[in-house]
Amino acid sequence: VTDADLHLQFENGNKLANVVAAGEVIGGANGHDSMPSMMNSWGISSGFVAGKEAAEISEN
Numbered sequence: 001v002t003d004a005d006l007h008l009q010f011e012n013g014n015k016l017a018n019v020v021a022a023g024e025v026i027g028g029a030n031g032h033d034s035m036p037s038m039m040n041s042w043g044i045s046s047g048f049v050a051g052k053e054a055a056e057i058s059e060n
Contacts, residue, residue: 002026006050018057022050 001009006022009015023043 005053006046007053020050020053020057022046 001011002021003009003015006020006026007015008019008021008026023046024037024039026046
């Protein structure tokens with residue numbers, strides 16, 4: 001489970017410190033049943049968001 005900034009979190013809402021995720025491993029608009037390798041735009045866009053968030057984490 002992730003929040004809007006793609007921080008990994010437990011189902012109870014507690015976040016894993018300094019961990020972000022992107023792409024097929026976290027699912028997408030079609031859920032976890034999406035066809036593998038058919039989510040290229042999701043991988044790119046979620047990777048961008050996760051990368052920005054990781055950069056912010058590393059600055060703090």
